[in-house]
Amino acid sequence: MAAATGLCLFVHGCIDVNGGAVELSWKLRPRSSEVEDKFVDCNSGLAGTNPITRMRLNWQVGEVLGSEEWPCNDSHGVTGFELPTGTALLTVVPVCAGGPALPESYIAPSVEQRRVTTGDTVSLGAVELIVTVDYCASAPCICE
Numbered sequence: 001m002a003a004a005t006g007l008c009l010f011v012h013g014c015i016d017v018n019g020g021a022v023e024l025s026w027k028l029r030p031r032s033s034e035v036e037d038k039f040v041d042c043n044s045g046l047a048g049t050n051p052i053t054r055m056r057l058n059w060q061v062g063e064v065l066g067s068e069e070w071p072c073n074d075s076h077g078v079t080g081f082e083l084p085t086g087t088a089l090l091t092v093v094p095v096c097a098g099g100p101a102l103p104e105s106y107i108a109p110s111v112e113q114r115r116v117t118t119g120d121t122v123s124l125g126a127v128e129l130i131v132t133v134d135y136c137a138s139a140p141c142i143c144e
Helices: 002-012
Strands: 021-030 052-061 064-071 076-078 086-096 112-116 121-131
Touching: 021 052, 021 086, 064 076, 086 121, 112 121
Parallel strands: 021 121
Antiparallel strands: 021 076, 052 064, 052 086, 086 112
16 A cells, blocks of 8 residues: 555655646737637737747736746646745736737736635636737737
8 A cells, every 4th residue: 555655656746835826828819800800829920910929927926026938829827836825916918039028019907916825726717818910000019
């Protein structure tokens, strides 16, 4: 019995739990209703845009700041159990190959406030970001 338990621990590994975790998924909507598709891919393929390469979750718990990034095409991400216990302020930001997207090229949801508890996962659910993928002469397009 002890050998089976030890083998099980070896096979499955251990998770280091130092705080809480956050999970979310995301979708991208075009800013203009004139775009035929109601959702766009991370690489819209439209003139004036470049791919969104990653999505970043930023958090602040008290004075502690942190972030985690995932490939945009994953459409889902989960942090490790690393956020400190307390009230967290959470924001989602699209990231281009050269860094964060220009703030005027997208609209993200407002800052979310959630309570983080050690060992628990906070769910932000499905997050929609509105991205500019047309009319790039009048406003910057995403990742241009």
